[in-house]
Amino acid sequence: MKGVTMNPFYLLLGSEGALADRALAKLQAQLKEEKAEFTTIDASDALVGDIADALAPSLFSERRALIIKDLQDLPEDSKAEVTRYLDQPDPTMTVIFVHKGGVKGKALLDAIKKIKPEIIPCDAIKKESEKEDFVKGLFQDAGRKATPGAIKAMVGALGTDLRELQSAVSQIALDAPAGAIDEAMVDKFHQGRIETTGFDVADATIDGNLPVALITLRSALETGTDPVMVTSAIASSLRSLAKVSGTNRGTKSFELAGQLGMAPWQIDKARRQLQSWTPRGIATAVEAIAKADADVKGASSDPIFALEKALQTITAAHGQR
Amino acid sequence: MTSVFDHLVGQEHIIEILEGAVAASRTGEESQEMTHAWVFTGPPGSGRSSAAVAFAQALICPNNGCGTCNDCNSAKTHGHPDVEIIRTEGLSIKVEEVRELLTRVAWAPSMGGWRVVVMEDADRLTESAANALLKAIEEPGTRTVWLLCAPTLHDVLPTIRSRCRHLQLRTPSLEAVTNVLINRDHIAPGMADFAARVSQGHIGRAKYLAINESVRSSRKTIMQLPLQLGSLAAAFQAAQTLVDLATAEANAVSDERDEKEVEKLQEAYGKGATGRGMATGGAKAVKELEKEQKSRSTRMVRDSIDGALLDIATFYRDAMMVQSGNIDSMINTDMREQIESYAASSPSHSTINKINAIMEARENLARNSAPLVTCEALMCQLARK
Numbered sequence: 001m002k003g004v005t006m007n008p009f010y011l012l013l014g015s016e017g018a019l020a021d022r023a024l025a026k027l028q029a030q031l032k033e034e035k036a037e038f039t040t041i042d043a044s045d046a047l048v049g050d051i052a053d054a055l056a057p058s059l060f061s062e063r064r065a066l067i068i069k070d071l072q073d074l075p076e077d078s079k080a081e082v083t084r085y086l087d088q089p090d091p092t093m094t095v096i097f098v099h100k101g102g103v104k105g106k107a108l109l110d111a112i113k114k115i116k117p118e119i120i121p122c123d124a125i126k127k128e129s130e131k132e133d134f135v136k137g138l139f140q141d142a143g144r145k146a147t148p149g150a151i152k153a154m155v156g157a158l159g160t161d162l163r164e165l166q167s168a169v170s171q172i173a174l175d176a177p178a179g180a181i182d183e184a185m186v187d188k189f190h191q192g193r194i195e196t197t198g199f200d201v202a203d204a205t206i207d208g209n210l211p212v213a214l215i216t217l218r219s220a221l222e223t224g225t226d227p228v229m230v231t232s233a234i235a236s237s238l239r240s241l242a243k244v245s246g247t248n249r250g251t252k253s254f255e256l257a258g259q260l261g262m263a264p265w266q267i268d269k270a271r272r273q274l275q276s277w278t279p280r281g282i283a284t285a286v287e288a289i290a291k292a293d294a295d296v297k298g299a300s301s302d303p304i305f306a307l308e309k310a311l312q313t314i315t316a317a318h319g320q321r
Numbered sequence: 322m323t324s325v326f327d328h329l330v331g332q333e334h335i336i337e338i339l340e341g342a343v344a345a346s347r348t349g350e351e352s353q354e355m356t357h358a359w360v361f362t363g364p365p366g367s368g369r370s371s372a373a374v375a376f377a378q379a380l381i382c383p384n385n386g387c388g389t390c391n392d393c394n395s396a397k398t399h400g401h402p403d404v405e406i407i408r409t410e411g412l413s414i415k416v417e418e419v420r421e422l423l424t425r426v427a428w429a430p431s432m433g434g435w436r437v438v439v440m441e442d443a444d445r446l447t448e449s450a451a452n453a454l455l456k457a458i459e460e461p462g463t464r465t466v467w468l469l470c471a472p473t474l475h476d477v478l479p480t481i482r483s484r485c486r487h488l489q490l491r492t493p494s495l496e497a498v499t500n501v502l503i504n505r506d507h508i509a510p511g512m513a514d515f516a517a518r519v520s521q522g523h524i525g526r527a528k529y530l531a532i533n534e535s536v537r538s539s540r541k542t543i544m545q546l547p548l549q550l551g552s553l554a555a556a557f558q559a560a561q562t563l564v565d566l567a568t569a570e571a572n573a574v575s576d577e578r579d580e581k582e583v584e585k586l587q588e589a590y591g592k593g594a595t596g597r598g599m600a601t602g603g604a605k606a607v608k609e610l611e612k613e614q615k616s617r618s619t620r621m622v623r624d625s626i627d628g629a630l631l632d633i634a635t636f637y638r639d640a641m642m643v644q645s646g647n648i649d650s651m652i653n654t655d656m657r658e659q660i661e662s663y664a665a666s667s668p669s670h671s672t673i674n675k676i677n678a679i680m681e682a683r684e685n686l687a688r689n690s691a692p693l694v695t696c697e698a699l700m701c702q703l704a705r706k
Binding site: 235238242283287289291 | 552553554555556557558685688689690691693694695697698699701702704705
């Protein structure tokens, strides 16, 4: 048939929605070039007959495409409509299946795999390097060049949510002035935001660095860390300090590990931190964090302010003689 | 003749009033002595709810509360149609529950005498629930009596307490509690005296302590904690010990009960029977029960830590007594020497600060703050000279 260069079947398989979206967008762009007319069906609300209808031969044999999203949720009654079509495909038609993977709707998935569709894997990305490749690809799609530093910074800032990463890349690609996108540009867009947790706040606080502690606290809260997690992280750091303070300096950390219920590296870290803490300072700090914990749980009307005040008290207790 | 009021310990002043009210209620005439709404207040363990239930029994019993007849027994075990005992293990009594209750209490008593509603935790009524009660308490059915229980009058809305006659229970005296433990529970006199003293008038707690060796030993460990705060690491260790012991004590009670409840529910859904196992919905119901049990055990652990903190407070209370030259009413006589030497080494104003710190920590725990951190901070405060 004239003008048909695409496969009759595609299968986007995997749980990472962002990847599936991206692959789908590419396929749709190709289909548009071939002037195909397309129909999208969400499998979860497909009624009996919907799919058969969309797959029925066309009167004028124009180029057509059908996209079935969330194939794993397809109701039992509609499955036969798909399998029947698999036996007798229409050459003017391209069918794109989007399936999240897993065991749900496995029989249908196996039937589809048998007719050898082009499978595009969309598995969840866990490794940093894969995420960087993903971002690099996104920039390429958008026709922009980005430095490796910029890509690393993007992943560091928004790496936990690929969709968010995707939209951030598309925004920066559209808005940044011409030329390669570098780290400074990413910083400008994201103001140095990095993903932080309660433990980062705790580390800065125990080091007595109030400005860094406050900034990390704010960015931890912004990125969705619960205030309770911050108080418990600080409390557990202080607990480590107190436990280690009672031990003999000469004893090796791995010998103490079992007795204190801490990992050797934690003991070494606590020992390093202890150099600028006195018992009195730690006591003051624990009292402050216990008060902050009660405040965060509702004793105070402004939990964030209560936390900031506690950080201030604790950093002031650091280095106190 | 036995009477339901025999079980109330050290509350002679109240028994007299209640017996008068029961006698007046028999005459069928309007009188000052009997009224339609009462509120019982008293410290925990003084027996508010026992007093209210005893009064309910006396009102519906043909023998003025013999404690042995069918009516008396069924009233006590939620089995009497005219006696309603409202008790909650949750955190509050909600307005829906009260509204549902109101439709029932308006009926005339089915067995003749009185319809009695005992509300054991009137302090746990939400504000809207208390307001829903107002009208019913103000103008109850002619044969309906309301008996509310609360720790203090301030725990009940002013609009409610103004409609009730107030009975204040006393903390039973040391001798009274000791006698009950010896005569009722057959506990050796020495042990009874010890248990009565350290539980400060809380009869239930005293009995629990007297019959449980493990509870006594963990209490002993906890009472030593104030003397083991020599260094920062020791203070943190003390906090850990306190939380661990209290958690173990609470779990010892709840684990067994939880397991039984789950087994019973599974049985109700057909587990173990022939066939295909539990009926549909069984797994879900079990899951819900387990969730409920988890919140209950959180509360039990918290209550248990609270009890341990109160025990520690008695150490400082005794120290303060010694510091002010009064050694006769010491609670922890078994630790006399240790307390005296502590009292001599520390100024009395710091003892007061420490008691305040304990009370503040209890308040924070009640607000759901993290137990371990709260105890660590408290121990650091107690470690101060």
